[in-house]
Amino acid sequence: MTRYADLAERYGSPLYVYDLQRVATARRDLFAALPEEFDLFYAIKANPHPEVVRTLREGGADAGKACRAEISSTGELAVALEAGFRGEEILYTGPGKTGRELREAIALGVRMFSVESPGDMRHIGAAAVESGVEVEALLRINSVSASATTSIRMTGTPSQFGIDSETLADVLPELRSVPGTRIAGFHFFPLSNAKNEEALIGEFQNTIALAARLEQELDLPLRFLDIGGGFTLPYAVPGERPVYGKLRSELESTLDVHFPQWRSGAPRIACESGRYLVGDSGTLVAGVSNVKESRGRKFVILDAGINTFGGMSGLGRLLPVAVQLDAEEEASDTATLVGPLCTPGDILGREVALPPLAAGDVVSIPNAGAYGPTASLLMFLGRPAPTEVIVRGDELVSVSRIDHTRSYQVGSGPDVRQ
Ligand SMILES: *Cc1c(COP(=O)(O)O)cnc(C)c1O
Secondary structure, three states, X not given: OOHHHHHHHHHOOOEEEEEHHHHHHXXXXXXXXXXXXXXXXXXXXXXXXXXHHHHHHOOEOOOEOOOXXXXXXXXXXXXXXXXXXXXXXXXXXOOOOOHHHHHHHHXXXXXXXXXXXXXXXXXXXXXXXXXXXXXXXXXXXXXXXXXXXXXXXXXXXXOOOOEEHHHHHHHHHHHHOOOOEEEEEEEOOOEEEEOOHHHHHHHHHHHHHHHHHHXXXXXXXXXXXXXXXXXXXXXXXXXXXXXXXXXXXXXXXXXXXXXXXXXXXXXXXXXXXXHHHHHHHEEEEEEEEEEEEEXXXXXXXXXXXXOOOOOOHHHOOOOOOOOEEOOOOOOOEEEEXXXXXXXXXXXXXXXXXXXXXOOOOEEEEOOOOOOOHHHOOOOHHHOOOOEEEEEEOOEEEEEEEOOOOOOOOOOOOOOOOO
Protein backbone atom coordinates (compact mmCIF):
# COMPACT_ATOMS: atom_id res chain seq x y z
CA MET A 1 0.00 0.00 0.00
CA THR A 2 1.31 3.44 -0.81
CA ARG A 3 1.90 6.11 1.75
CA TYR A 4 -1.19 8.24 1.06
CA ALA A 5 -3.53 5.26 0.90
CA ASP A 6 -1.97 3.98 4.09
CA LEU A 7 -2.50 7.29 5.88
CA ALA A 8 -6.09 7.44 4.61
CA GLU A 9 -6.77 3.95 5.90
CA ARG A 10 -5.23 4.68 9.27
CA TYR A 11 -6.67 8.14 9.95
CA GLY A 12 -9.63 8.36 7.60
CA SER A 13 -10.14 10.56 4.57
CA PRO A 14 -10.21 13.31 3.58
CA LEU A 15 -6.88 14.30 5.03
CA TYR A 16 -4.15 16.78 4.34
CA VAL A 17 -0.48 15.88 4.57
CA TYR A 18 2.00 18.74 5.10
CA ASP A 19 5.73 18.10 4.91
CA LEU A 20 7.70 20.48 7.14
CA GLN A 21 10.88 19.77 5.17
CA ARG A 22 9.25 21.27 2.11
CA VAL A 23 8.09 24.30 4.09
CA ALA A 24 11.64 24.88 5.29
CA THR A 25 12.99 24.49 1.75
CA ALA A 26 10.49 26.98 0.34
CA ARG A 27 11.40 29.48 3.04
CA ARG A 28 15.10 29.07 2.28
CA ASP A 29 14.50 29.39 -1.47
CA LEU A 30 12.43 32.55 -1.14
CA PHE A 31 14.96 34.20 1.16
CA ALA A 32 17.66 33.26 -1.34
CA ALA A 33 15.68 34.90 -4.15
CA LEU A 34 15.50 38.19 -2.23
CA PRO A 35 18.22 40.66 -1.28
CA GLU A 36 19.92 39.67 1.95
CA GLU A 37 18.68 42.75 3.81
CA PHE A 38 15.00 41.94 3.24
CA ASP A 39 12.46 40.95 5.86
CA LEU A 40 9.85 38.41 4.79
CA PHE A 41 6.38 38.27 6.30
CA TYR A 42 4.52 34.98 6.24
CA ALA A 43 0.79 35.62 5.68
CA ILE A 44 -0.66 33.25 8.24
CA LYS A 45 -4.00 33.05 6.45
CA ALA A 46 -2.39 30.78 3.83
CA ASN A 47 -1.95 27.99 6.39
CA PRO A 48 -2.29 28.58 10.12
CA HIS A 49 -1.37 25.04 11.21
CA PRO A 50 0.81 25.60 14.31
CA GLU A 51 3.67 23.36 13.16
CA VAL A 52 3.75 24.92 9.71
CA VAL A 53 3.83 28.40 11.23
CA ARG A 54 6.56 27.35 13.66
CA THR A 55 8.68 26.04 10.80
CA LEU A 56 8.52 29.44 9.11
CA ARG A 57 9.49 31.20 12.32
CA GLU A 58 12.52 29.02 12.95
CA GLY A 59 15.84 30.45 11.90
CA GLY A 60 19.43 29.95 12.86
CA ALA A 61 22.64 28.49 11.54
CA ASP A 62 21.11 25.42 9.89
CA ALA A 63 17.59 26.63 9.30
CA GLY A 64 18.49 29.92 7.58
CA LYS A 65 16.57 33.13 8.04
CA ALA A 66 13.29 33.31 9.91
CA CYS A 67 10.09 34.88 8.63
CA ARG A 68 8.08 37.50 10.45
CA ALA A 69 4.29 37.11 10.66
CA GLU A 70 1.50 38.97 8.90
CA ILE A 71 -1.86 38.57 10.60
CA SER A 72 -5.35 39.94 10.28
CA SER A 73 -7.22 38.74 13.36
CA THR A 74 -6.70 37.95 17.02
CA GLY A 75 -7.11 34.27 16.14
CA GLU A 76 -4.12 34.51 13.82
CA LEU A 77 -2.31 36.46 16.51
CA ALA A 78 -2.83 33.57 18.93
CA VAL A 79 -1.45 31.16 16.32
CA ALA A 80 1.58 33.38 15.73
CA LEU A 81 2.37 33.72 19.42
CA GLU A 82 1.89 30.00 20.01
CA ALA A 83 4.38 29.33 17.21
CA GLY A 84 6.92 31.48 19.01
CA PHE A 85 6.66 34.83 17.21
CA ARG A 86 7.14 37.85 19.43
CA GLY A 87 4.76 40.78 19.21
CA GLU A 88 7.34 43.03 17.57
CA GLU A 89 7.83 40.54 14.72
CA ILE A 90 4.18 40.78 13.73
CA LEU A 91 2.40 43.05 11.26
CA TYR A 92 -1.34 43.45 11.81
CA THR A 93 -3.31 44.19 8.62
CA GLY A 94 -6.93 44.35 7.48
CA PRO A 95 -9.58 46.95 6.63
CA GLY A 96 -11.89 46.34 9.60
CA LYS A 97 -9.79 46.17 12.75
CA THR A 98 -12.02 46.74 15.77
CA GLY A 99 -11.13 48.53 19.00
CA ARG A 100 -11.37 45.29 20.90
CA GLU A 101 -9.02 43.47 18.49
CA LEU A 102 -6.57 46.35 18.47
CA ARG A 103 -6.41 46.58 22.27
CA GLU A 104 -5.85 42.83 22.52
CA ALA A 105 -3.11 42.93 19.89
CA ILE A 106 -1.35 45.83 21.59
CA ALA A 107 -1.62 44.14 24.98
CA LEU A 108 0.05 41.09 23.47
CA GLY A 109 2.94 43.15 22.11
CA VAL A 110 2.03 43.95 18.50
CA ARG A 111 3.47 47.34 17.58
CA MET A 112 3.16 47.56 13.81
CA PHE A 113 -0.15 48.05 12.01
CA SER A 114 -1.05 48.47 8.38
CA VAL A 115 -3.42 51.44 8.05
CA GLU A 116 -6.16 51.06 5.46
CA SER A 117 -7.99 54.39 5.87
CA PRO A 118 -8.13 57.53 8.04
CA GLY A 119 -10.84 55.87 10.17
CA ASP A 120 -8.63 52.83 10.64
CA MET A 121 -5.79 55.13 11.75
CA ARG A 122 -8.03 56.77 14.36
CA HIS A 123 -9.05 53.37 15.72
CA ILE A 124 -5.44 52.25 15.94
CA GLY A 125 -4.44 55.50 17.64
CA ALA A 126 -7.30 55.32 20.14
CA ALA A 127 -6.36 51.78 21.13
CA ALA A 128 -2.70 52.74 21.46
CA VAL A 129 -3.43 55.79 23.63
CA GLU A 130 -5.74 53.74 25.82
CA SER A 131 -2.95 51.21 26.26
CA GLY A 132 -0.39 53.90 26.97
CA VAL A 133 1.88 53.08 24.01
CA GLU A 134 2.81 54.48 20.63
CA VAL A 135 2.54 52.14 17.64
CA GLU A 136 4.06 52.18 14.17
CA ALA A 137 1.72 52.79 11.27
CA LEU A 138 2.39 51.56 7.75
CA LEU A 139 0.12 53.42 5.35
CA ARG A 140 -1.29 50.85 2.95
CA ILE A 141 -1.36 52.42 -0.49
CA ASN A 142 -3.94 51.70 -3.17
CA SER A 143 -1.90 52.75 -6.16
CA VAL A 144 -3.50 54.24 -9.27
CA SER A 145 -0.61 53.08 -11.39
CA ALA A 146 -0.97 49.36 -10.92
CA SER A 147 0.09 47.61 -14.08
CA ALA A 148 0.99 43.94 -14.27
CA THR A 149 -1.51 41.24 -15.02
CA THR A 150 -2.47 38.85 -12.29
CA SER A 151 -5.22 36.54 -11.21
CA ILE A 152 -6.06 38.54 -8.11
CA ARG A 153 -5.76 42.30 -8.34
CA MET A 154 -6.34 44.28 -5.21
CA THR A 155 -5.40 47.87 -6.07
CA GLY A 156 -5.79 50.44 -8.81
CA THR A 157 -9.58 50.24 -8.52
CA PRO A 158 -11.97 51.24 -5.74
CA SER A 159 -11.15 48.96 -2.84
CA GLN A 160 -11.66 48.43 0.88
CA PHE A 161 -7.89 48.02 1.00
CA GLY A 162 -5.50 50.88 1.36
CA ILE A 163 -5.54 54.64 0.93
CA ASP A 164 -5.93 55.89 -2.65
CA SER A 165 -2.48 57.16 -3.59
CA GLU A 166 -3.87 60.27 -5.29
CA THR A 167 -5.58 61.35 -2.03
CA LEU A 168 -2.60 60.78 0.22
CA ALA A 169 -1.39 64.37 0.14
CA ASP A 170 -4.83 65.55 1.30
CA VAL A 171 -5.28 63.08 4.14
CA LEU A 172 -1.69 63.02 5.35
CA PRO A 173 -1.97 65.95 7.80
CA GLU A 174 -4.91 64.17 9.43
CA LEU A 175 -3.03 60.85 9.50
CA ARG A 176 0.06 62.49 10.96
CA SER A 177 -1.87 64.08 13.79
CA VAL A 178 -3.40 60.90 15.24
CA PRO A 179 -2.09 60.52 18.80
CA GLY A 180 -0.59 57.14 19.72
CA THR A 181 0.72 56.51 16.19
CA ARG A 182 3.87 57.21 14.29
CA ILE A 183 3.95 56.79 10.52
CA ALA A 184 6.82 54.40 9.85
CA GLY A 185 6.32 53.89 6.13
CA PHE A 186 4.20 52.28 3.47
CA HIS A 187 2.59 48.91 2.89
CA PHE A 188 1.76 47.80 -0.62
CA PHE A 189 0.06 44.60 -1.64
CA PRO A 190 -0.99 45.22 -5.20
CA LEU A 191 -1.17 41.64 -6.39
CA SER A 192 -1.32 37.99 -5.55
CA ASN A 193 -0.09 35.22 -7.78
CA ALA A 194 1.93 37.07 -10.43
CA LYS A 195 1.84 35.45 -13.84
CA ASN A 196 5.61 35.13 -14.17
CA GLU A 197 8.87 36.57 -12.90
CA GLU A 198 8.75 39.52 -15.33
CA ALA A 199 5.30 40.55 -14.07
CA LEU A 200 6.46 40.18 -10.48
CA ILE A 201 9.58 42.28 -11.04
CA GLY A 202 7.60 44.88 -12.98
CA GLU A 203 5.11 45.26 -10.17
CA PHE A 204 7.86 45.59 -7.56
CA GLN A 205 9.62 48.20 -9.69
CA ASN A 206 6.39 50.23 -9.93
CA THR A 207 5.84 49.93 -6.23
CA ILE A 208 9.37 51.00 -5.32
CA ALA A 209 9.28 53.96 -7.72
CA LEU A 210 5.90 55.08 -6.41
CA ALA A 211 7.06 54.75 -2.80
CA ALA A 212 10.09 56.91 -3.55
CA ARG A 213 7.97 59.51 -5.34
CA LEU A 214 5.48 59.69 -2.46
CA GLU A 215 8.29 59.94 0.07
CA GLN A 216 9.69 62.95 -1.77
CA GLU A 217 6.44 64.69 -2.65
CA LEU A 218 5.03 64.31 0.83
CA ASP A 219 8.30 64.87 2.67
CA LEU A 220 7.64 61.68 4.59
CA PRO A 221 10.94 59.89 5.30
CA LEU A 222 10.31 56.14 5.24
CA ARG A 223 11.79 53.91 7.90
CA PHE A 224 9.96 50.82 6.68
CA LEU A 225 8.70 49.81 3.26
CA ASP A 226 6.66 46.65 2.73
CA ILE A 227 6.47 46.13 -1.03
CA GLY A 228 4.02 43.21 -0.84
CA GLY A 229 4.19 39.90 -2.69
CA GLY A 230 2.81 38.07 -5.66
CA PHE A 231 5.03 34.97 -5.49
CA THR A 232 3.13 32.23 -7.18
CA LEU A 233 2.65 28.50 -7.08
CA PRO A 234 0.55 25.95 -8.95
CA TYR A 235 -2.67 25.45 -6.99
CA ALA A 236 -4.06 21.94 -6.77
CA VAL A 237 -2.38 20.87 -9.99
CA PRO A 238 1.05 19.29 -10.49
CA GLY A 239 3.96 21.61 -11.04
CA GLU A 240 7.04 23.02 -9.41
CA ARG A 241 7.51 26.06 -7.26
CA PRO A 242 8.96 28.71 -9.61
CA VAL A 243 12.58 29.73 -9.24
CA TYR A 244 13.03 33.52 -9.26
CA GLY A 245 16.55 33.80 -10.64
CA LYS A 246 16.57 37.47 -11.60
CA LEU A 247 14.48 38.93 -8.82
CA ARG A 248 17.25 39.60 -6.34
CA SER A 249 19.50 41.62 -8.62
CA GLU A 250 16.55 43.50 -10.17
CA LEU A 251 15.29 44.48 -6.74
CA GLU A 252 18.79 45.56 -5.66
CA SER A 253 19.35 47.75 -8.67
CA THR A 254 15.87 49.30 -8.47
CA LEU A 255 16.31 50.05 -4.79
CA ASP A 256 19.81 51.48 -5.40
CA VAL A 257 18.23 54.00 -7.77
CA HIS A 258 15.29 55.04 -5.61
CA PHE A 259 16.51 54.49 -2.05
CA PRO A 260 20.31 54.83 -2.05
CA GLN A 261 20.49 54.16 1.72
CA TRP A 262 18.31 51.03 1.72
CA ARG A 263 21.25 48.66 2.36
CA SER A 264 21.84 50.37 5.68
CA GLY A 265 18.18 50.12 6.58
CA ALA A 266 16.81 53.46 5.40
CA PRO A 267 14.23 52.30 4.74
CA ARG A 268 14.11 48.70 5.88
CA ILE A 269 12.46 46.66 3.10
CA ALA A 270 10.06 43.75 3.45
CA CYS A 271 8.10 41.35 1.22
CA GLU A 272 5.15 39.12 1.98
CA SER A 273 4.17 35.63 0.95
CA GLY A 274 1.62 33.00 1.78
CA ARG A 275 1.16 30.39 -0.95
CA TYR A 276 4.76 30.24 -2.15
CA LEU A 277 5.98 29.28 1.32
CA VAL A 278 3.48 26.52 2.08
CA GLY A 279 1.67 25.50 -1.11
CA ASP A 280 3.93 22.70 -2.27
CA SER A 281 4.27 21.23 1.21
CA GLY A 282 0.70 20.01 1.15
CA THR A 283 -1.25 17.20 -0.48
CA LEU A 284 -4.95 16.59 -0.12
CA VAL A 285 -5.82 12.91 0.07
CA ALA A 286 -9.44 12.05 -0.67
CA GLY A 287 -11.50 8.95 -1.12
CA VAL A 288 -13.77 8.30 -4.08
CA SER A 289 -17.25 7.78 -2.61
CA ASN A 290 -19.09 7.11 -5.81
CA VAL A 291 -18.96 7.42 -9.57
CA LYS A 292 -22.16 8.09 -11.51
CA GLU A 293 -23.35 9.10 -14.94
CA SER A 294 -26.04 11.65 -15.65
CA ARG A 295 -27.23 12.40 -19.18
CA GLY A 296 -24.01 11.35 -20.72
CA ARG A 297 -21.75 13.09 -18.24
CA LYS A 298 -19.63 11.37 -15.63
CA PHE A 299 -19.44 12.60 -12.03
CA VAL A 300 -16.73 11.48 -9.64
CA ILE A 301 -17.86 12.10 -6.07
CA LEU A 302 -15.11 12.56 -3.53
CA ASP A 303 -15.35 12.70 0.25
CA ALA A 304 -13.63 16.11 0.00
CA GLY A 305 -15.66 19.01 -1.33
CA ILE A 306 -15.70 22.76 -0.84
CA ASN A 307 -16.03 22.04 2.88
CA THR A 308 -12.50 20.59 2.71
CA PHE A 309 -10.85 22.45 -0.12
CA GLY A 310 -12.97 25.46 -0.93
CA GLY A 311 -10.55 28.33 -0.87
CA MET A 312 -11.02 29.17 -4.48
CA SER A 313 -14.12 27.35 -5.62
CA GLY A 314 -16.02 28.91 -2.73
CA LEU A 315 -15.09 32.32 -4.13
CA GLY A 316 -16.50 31.44 -7.51
CA ARG A 317 -13.17 30.55 -9.07
CA LEU A 318 -13.42 27.03 -10.36
CA LEU A 319 -10.23 25.16 -10.39
CA PRO A 320 -8.74 22.85 -12.88
CA VAL A 321 -7.98 20.55 -9.97
CA ALA A 322 -5.82 17.59 -10.89
CA VAL A 323 -6.42 14.30 -9.24
CA GLN A 324 -3.77 11.65 -9.12
CA LEU A 325 -3.74 8.02 -8.17
CA ASP A 326 -0.65 6.94 -6.32
CA ALA A 327 0.00 4.40 -9.01
CA GLU A 328 1.01 6.55 -11.96
CA GLU A 329 -2.11 5.91 -14.02
CA GLU A 330 -2.72 7.83 -17.19
CA ALA A 331 -5.47 10.44 -17.09
CA SER A 332 -7.58 8.74 -19.75
CA ASP A 333 -11.01 9.76 -18.46
CA THR A 334 -12.88 13.07 -18.15
CA ALA A 335 -15.41 13.84 -15.44
CA THR A 336 -16.87 16.53 -13.23
CA LEU A 337 -15.21 16.30 -9.85
CA VAL A 338 -17.61 17.00 -7.01
CA GLY A 339 -17.73 16.75 -3.24
CA PRO A 340 -20.34 15.16 -0.97
CA LEU A 341 -22.31 18.29 -0.05
CA CYS A 342 -26.00 18.82 -0.82
CA THR A 343 -25.43 21.86 -2.98
CA PRO A 344 -24.82 21.99 -6.72
CA GLY A 345 -22.03 24.43 -5.88
CA ASP A 346 -19.89 21.65 -4.45
CA ILE A 347 -17.72 21.32 -7.51
CA LEU A 348 -13.96 21.00 -7.43
CA GLY A 349 -13.56 21.01 -11.19
CA ARG A 350 -15.48 20.54 -14.41
CA GLU A 351 -14.28 18.30 -17.21
CA VAL A 352 -11.22 17.24 -15.28
CA ALA A 353 -8.85 14.75 -16.82
CA LEU A 354 -8.75 11.77 -14.49
CA PRO A 355 -7.38 8.29 -14.28
CA PRO A 356 -10.16 5.66 -14.36
CA LEU A 357 -11.68 5.78 -10.87
CA ALA A 358 -14.05 3.65 -8.84
CA ALA A 359 -15.63 3.88 -5.41
CA GLY A 360 -13.06 3.07 -2.76
CA ASP A 361 -10.08 4.49 -4.63
CA VAL A 362 -7.87 6.96 -2.83
CA VAL A 363 -6.68 9.94 -4.83
CA SER A 364 -4.36 12.81 -4.09
CA ILE A 365 -4.43 16.48 -5.11
CA PRO A 366 -0.96 18.03 -5.18
CA ASN A 367 0.13 21.56 -4.23
CA ALA A 368 -2.69 21.93 -1.73
CA GLY A 369 -0.74 23.29 1.23
CA ALA A 370 -2.11 26.84 0.99
CA TYR A 371 -5.71 27.96 1.41
CA GLY A 372 -6.86 24.50 2.50
CA PRO A 373 -9.10 23.72 5.48
CA THR A 374 -9.30 27.20 6.96
CA ALA A 375 -10.18 28.72 3.60
CA SER A 376 -13.03 26.25 3.17
CA LEU A 377 -16.67 26.04 4.19
CA LEU A 378 -15.58 23.85 7.08
CA MET A 379 -18.85 23.70 8.96
CA PHE A 380 -21.28 23.57 6.07
CA LEU A 381 -23.43 20.44 6.27
CA GLY A 382 -21.95 19.35 9.54
CA ARG A 383 -19.08 17.23 8.37
CA PRO A 384 -15.94 16.96 10.47
CA ALA A 385 -12.95 19.01 9.44
CA PRO A 386 -10.34 17.08 7.47
CA THR A 387 -7.56 15.40 9.37
CA GLU A 388 -4.22 17.18 9.09
CA VAL A 389 -1.09 15.06 9.12
CA ILE A 390 2.28 16.67 9.67
CA VAL A 391 5.36 14.83 8.44
CA ARG A 392 9.01 15.76 8.26
CA GLY A 393 10.26 13.75 5.31
CA ASP A 394 9.55 10.15 6.33
CA GLU A 395 8.88 10.92 9.96
CA LEU A 396 5.29 11.26 11.20
CA VAL A 397 5.13 14.34 13.45
CA SER A 398 1.46 14.83 14.33
CA VAL A 399 -2.09 14.00 13.35
CA SER A 400 -4.83 16.42 14.36
CA ARG A 401 -8.14 17.93 13.37
CA ILE A 402 -9.86 21.25 13.94
CA ASP A 403 -12.83 20.70 16.21
CA HIS A 404 -16.00 22.77 15.98
CA THR A 405 -18.12 22.92 19.09
CA ARG A 406 -20.79 25.36 20.24
CA SER A 407 -20.29 27.16 23.50
CA TYR A 408 -23.26 28.91 25.12
CA GLN A 409 -23.14 32.40 26.61
CA VAL A 410 -26.83 32.32 27.43
CA GLY A 411 -28.89 29.17 27.88
CA SER A 412 -27.54 25.66 27.64
CA GLY A 413 -29.19 24.23 24.56
CA PRO A 414 -32.44 22.36 24.06
CA ASP A 415 -33.77 20.77 27.19
CA VAL A 416 -34.38 17.14 26.35
CA ARG A 417 -35.28 15.89 29.82
CA GLN A 418 -39.10 16.43 29.51
C1 LIG B 1 -3.31 37.19 1.43
C2 LIG B 1 -2.21 38.13 1.63
C3 LIG B 1 -0.89 37.72 1.43
C4 LIG B 1 -0.52 36.35 0.91
O1 LIG B 1 -0.87 36.18 -0.43
P1 LIG B 1 -0.25 34.94 -1.26
O2 LIG B 1 -0.83 35.12 -2.60
O3 LIG B 1 -0.71 33.71 -0.58
O4 LIG B 1 1.22 35.08 -1.21
C5 LIG B 1 0.11 38.63 1.68
N1 LIG B 1 -0.17 39.88 2.12
C6 LIG B 1 -1.43 40.32 2.31
C7 LIG B 1 -1.67 41.70 2.79
C8 LIG B 1 -2.50 39.47 2.08
O5 LIG B 1 -3.76 39.88 2.26
